[in-house]
Amino acid sequence: MPSAISSVHLGKTYPKARPGKFALDDLSLEIPTGRVYGLIGRNGAGKTTFVRIAATQLAATLGTVYVLGHDIRTEERAIRTRIACVPQESRPLYFLNVEEVIYLYLKLRGLDPQDSRRRTNDVLSELSLTSYRRVLVSRLSGGIRRRTMCAMVLASDADVLFLDEPTTGLDPIARREVWQAIRRASRENRTIVLTTHYLDEAEALSSRLALIESGRLKLEGTPEDLRARVRYPYRVTIQGSFPREELDSYGKVSEIEGGMLLFTREQEAHEVARRALERGLRISMGPVSLEDIFLDVVGRSIEEDSESSEKDEATEEASA
Amino acid sequence: MSERNRLRSVLTLVQLNGIIPIRTTPLYILNTIASPLSFLFFIFIVSRGSYLDYGITGGMVLTMMTVGTSLQSDLTHYRHDLKFQDVVVASPVEAPTYVTGMALSELVYSLPALAVFVALFVALGHPTVVNLAVISGVCVLVWAFASALAFTLATYFQDVRETFLFSPMISLVLTVLPPVYYPLSALPAWAQTAALISPTTYAAELVQGSCGLGAPLTLSSAAVDWGVLIAFTAALFLLAAVKARWKEP
Ligand SMILES: Nc1ncnc2c1ncn2[C@@H]1O[C@H](COP(=O)(O)OP(=O)(O)O)[C@@H](O)[C@H]1O
Ligand SMILES: [Mg+2]
Numbered sequence: 347m348p349s350a351i352s353s354v355h356l357g358k359t360y361p362k363a364r365p366g367k368f369a370l371d372d373l374s375l376e377i378p379t380g381r382v383y384g385l386i387g388r389n390g391a392g393k394t395t396f397v398r399i400a401a402t403q404l405a406a407t408l409g410t411v412y413v414l415g416h417d418i419r420t421e422e423r424a425i426r427t428r429i430a431c432v433p434q435e436s437r438p439l440y441f442l443n444v445e446e447v448i449y450l451y452l453k454l455r456g457l458d459p460q461d462s463r464r465r466t467n468d469v470l471s472e473l474s475l476t477s478y479r480r481v482l483v484s485r486l487s488g489g490i491r492r493r494t495m496c497a498m499v500l501a502s503d504a505d506v507l508f509l510d511e512p513t514t515g516l517d518p519i520a521r522r523e524v525w526q527a528i529r530r531a532s533r534e535n536r537t538i539v540l541t542t543h544y545l546d547e548a549e550a551l552s553s554r555l556a557l558i559e560s561g562r563l564k565l566e567g568t569p570e571d572l573r574a575r576v577r578y579p580y581r582v583t584i585q586g587s588f589p590r591e592e593l594d595s596y597g598k599v600s601e602i603e604g605g606m607l608l609f610t611r612e613q614e615a616h617e618v619a620r621r622a623l624e625r626g627l628r629i630s631m632g633p634v635s636l637e638d639i640f641l642d643v644v645g646r647s648i649e650e651d652s653e654s655s656e657k658d659e660a661t662e663e664a665s666a
Numbered sequence: 667m668s669e670r671n672r673l674r675s676v677l678t679l680v681q682l683n684g685i686i687p688i689r690t691t692p693l694y695i696l697n698t699i700a701s702p703l704s705f706l707f708f709i710f711i712v713s714r715g716s717y718l719d720y721g722i723t724g725g726m727v728l729t730m731m732t733v734g735t736s737l738q739s740d741l742t743h744y745r746h747d748l749k750f751q752d753v754v755v756a757s758p759v760e761a762p763t764y765v766t767g768m769a770l771s772e773l774v775y776s777l778p779a780l781a782v783f784v785a786l787f788v789a790l791g792h793p794t795v796v797n798l799a800v801i802s803g804v805c806v807l808v809w810a811f812a813s814a815l816a817f818t819l820a821t822y823f824q825d826v827r828e829t830f831l832f833s834p835m836i837s838l839v840l841t842v843l844p845p846v847y848y849p850l851s852a853l854p855a856w857a858q859t860a861a862l863i864s865p866t867t868y869a870a871e872l873v874q875g876s877c878g879l880g881a882p883l884t885l886s887s888a889a890v891d892w893g894v895l896i897a898f899t900a901a902l903f904l905l906a907a908v909k910a911r912w913k914e915p
Contacts, residue, residue: 361915401756404914422913423760427667431756436749441687453678455757456671482690508756 350414350506350537351377351400357408358395358561369395371561372409377554380535382528384552386545386636388644392561393541394434394510400539401431401508413506430455430504432495434511434541440484444475444494447483451498469501472530473523488515493524500527506537513547525551545636555636557643564643573633576642578609581634582618586627593618598642609634609642667758675759679767683740684774698736699779702728709847717848719791723801723873724846725783727866730805731841732779733772734812739829741768741820751821751912761817761912769813780805791877800876804869804895811865811899812840814906821911839864846870849880865898 358370370392377383385393398404400411402422410417416424438447445466452462470476473493483491496512509528513521521544528551532538542548548555549569557565557572565572573579578597585605593599596618597610605627608618615631622629634642667675688694705728706721745751754764787793787801815836823829843857844866850858861867868891875883875891883891 398752398914401752402913403752403755426756426760427758429756431753433749433752436753437747439682439744439748439750441690442682446682446686450678450682451753454675454682454754454759456667456674456759458674502757504757 348379348415349376349412350379351375351383351539352412353377353396353400353409354411355409356396356399356406356411358392358399358404359407368561370399373558373561373563374409375556375563375566377537377539379537380532381553382532382538382540382551384548384555385539385541385558386543386548386555386640387558387564391558393558395561396558397431397508397510397539397541398433401429402426403431403433428505429508430499430502430506431508432499432510432512436495437491438483438494438498441482443480443482444486444490444497445470445479447494448498448501452501455502457503465501469497469527472527473497473500489517489520492516493520496524496527500531504536506539507531509538509540511541511543513542513544521547545640549636557640559644565639569636572636572639576634576639578611578642579634580610580612580615580631581638582608582610582615582622582629582631584608584618584622584627584629586625588622588625588627592621609638667760667763671758672760672763675763676767676770679764680771680774682771683768684771688775694775695778698729698732698776699782701732702779702783705847713848719877719879720846720848720874722783722786722791723877723879724848724870726780726787726801726805727808727846727869727873728841729776729779729783730808731812731837731866733769733776733809734816735833735837736775737769737772737813738816738820738833739826740772741817742823742829743826745820746824746826755912761910765813765817765906769809769816772813773809797873797876801873804872807895807899808866808869811902814899814902818902818906818910840866844870849874851880865895868892868894868898 353373353375356370356373357368359366359368363369373392373396385396387393395404399406399418400413402413402418402425406418410419412418413425414428418425442450448469449462449466452465453459457465470479473496475490475493475497478486478490478494483494486494492512492515496509499507499509513524516524525547528538528540540548540551552569554566554568555572556563565575567575583602583605588606590599590606593606593608596614597608600607608615610618619629619631702725706718706725709717709721709724741751751764819832820829823832844861844864845853846866846869850861850867850871853861871880871883872888872891872895874880875888
C-alpha cells in the first residue's frame with residue numbers, strides 16, 4: 347500500500363531563527379496509510395514543525411512532503427480537502443457549547459446539516475461527551491476541552507488526521523477514551539499522525555514510530571524494530587542486594603529503591619535472573635518499554651552533546 | 667470546495683462568530699454602538715447642533731470601520747491564542763471564504779448600530795432613493811476594505827495586544843482625521859490636503875454630497891470619489907491576496 351505521507355529530505359529554518367539553526371534537518375519519513383504513526387521526541391525536537399508543514403500550515407525551507415500523493419508546495423488545495431488537525435495547544439471557541447464546536451466545525455468543512463448532526467451525536471457518545479453537549483466551553487475543564495477538539499476532527503470526513511499532543515492534560519480514563527476513538531478512526535482506513543509525550547500512549551496506538559531529536563530522525567520503525575535497535579533490549583529489576591561488580595559486566599546498571607535495575611541483552615537477562623533466584627532474590631524482567639528506549643537514545647545523544655561541547659571548550663582553550 | 671459548500675461555510679462562520687456569541691452575551695452589541703454614538707453626541711454639542719447631519723452620515727461610515735477593528739482583534743486572538751486559523755487552514759475552507767464569513771459575522775454585531783443611524787437619518791435627514799443607494803454602496807466598500815486590511819494585519823500580529831496598539835492608529839488615520847463627521851471645508855487648508863490621502867475622505871464626500879451636505883457634488887467629482895474608493899478597495903484586496911499569511915512562512 348502506498349504511503350499516506352512521504353517526507354522527502356525535509357528541512358526547516360524559521361525566518362527569525364539564528365542562521366544555520368534547523369528546526370528540521372533532512373527528515374525523510376514514510377507514513378503508511380490507515381495506521382497510527384507516532385512522533386516522539388523531547389520538547390523542541392521538531393514534532394510540531396513537522397506536523398504543521400505536512401498539514402500545510404507552515405512552509406518548508408528545503409525538501410518537501412507528499413500528502414496522499416500531493417506535493418505540499420504546489421497542491422495545497424487538494425491536500426486540504428482531505429485533512430484535519432488538532433494543533434498543539436489549540437482550544438475550542440469559548441463561547442460555543444461542546445455540541446456547537448463539533449457540529450459547526452463539520453458544517454464549516456462543507457458537510458450537510460443532517461450528516462453533521464449525525465456525526466456529532468455519534469462522536470459525543472463515543473467520547474462520553476453527551477452529558478456536556480450543552481455546556482459552554484468556557485465552563486469546561488481543560489481535559490474536556492481537549493477531548494472536544496479531538497471529537498471535532500475525529501468526527502470529520504478527513505482521510506488524514508494530525509493530532510499534535512491531543513491528550514495532554516487528560517486524565518487516564520479520558521485518555522483511553524480518546525485512544526479508542528483514534529483506533530476506530532484507523533480501522534476506517536484513516537491515517538493518523540500523533541505526537542505525544544506519553545510513551546505508553548505512543549506504544550499502545552502506533553503501528554510505527556519515529557523518534558526525532560534536534561530536527562533529525564534518530565530511530566524509526568515498529569515498536570519491535572525500535573526495541574531491536576537499542577543496545578540493551580531487556581530490563582531486569584532485582585529486589586534486594588546483588589553484587590554491583592557482577593551486574594556491571596552484563597550491561598547498564600542503576601540503583602533503584604530497594605534494589606537494582608539492569609538493562610541487558612536477552613541471553614544475559616536470563617542468566618542474571620537465574621543467579622538472582624539462586625540467591626533467593628525477587629526479580630522481574632521483560633522487554634524494555636518505549637520510555638526506556640527513549641531515555642537510552644536521547645540520554646546518549648545528550649551525553650554526546652555535552653562531551654563534544656567539552657571538547658570544543660578544550661580546543662578553544664588550547665588555541666587561546 | 668463547491669460554491670454551495672462555500673456558502674455553507676460562510677453562513678456557518680456568521681452563526682459561529684456572530685449570532686451565537688450575541689445570543690449568549692448581548693452586551694457585545696453595546697460595544698459597537700457606543701463609539702459612533704459618542705462621536706455623534708460630541709459633534710452635536712461642539713457644533714451646537716449644526717453638524718448633526720454630518721454626524722449621522724459619518725456614524726454609518728464609522729460603524730463600518732469598527733467592523734474592521736473588531737475583526738482584526740478577533741482574527742488575531744483566534745489565530746494566536748486558540749490556533750483556530752491552523753484548524754481552518756488544515757480543512758477545505760479557503761482564506762477568502764474564512765475572511766468573508768468572519769467579516770459578515772462582525773457585521774451582525776454592527777447591525778443594531780447601523781439601525782440606529784438609519785432611523786436617525788430617516789427621521790432627521792432627507793432620505794431619497796439616490797442617497798440611500800450611495801450610502802449603501804459606500805458602506806459596502808468601506809466594510810470590504812476595512813476587512814481586507816484587518817485580515818492582512820491579523821496574520822502578522824504575534825499578540826492581541828499589538829492590535830490594541832494598531833487599531834486606534836488606524837481608526838485615527840481612517841476615520842477621525844478625515845472629514846467624516848464634518849465638512850471638508852471645516853478643516854484648515856493643510857489638513858484638507860492631508861485628508862486627500864485617506865479613502866474615507868472620498869467616502870464621506872460621496873455620502874455628504876448625495877445628502878445635500880456641504881459643497882454640491884458635481885458628476886465628475888463623484889466619479890473621482892467612486893474611482894478612488896474602488897481603487898483603494900482593490901489595492902487592499904490585492905495586498906491581502908499577496909501578503910496575508912494564511913500559511914506561515
Ligand atoms: N515560530 C518559531 N520561530 C522560531 N523558532 C521556532 C518557532 N517554532 C518553533 N521553533 C523552534 O523549532 C524547534 C522545534 O520546535 P517544535 O517543532 O515546536 O518542537 P516540538 O513540537 O518537538 O516540541 C525548536 O528549537 C523551537 O525553538
Ligand atoms: Mg510540539
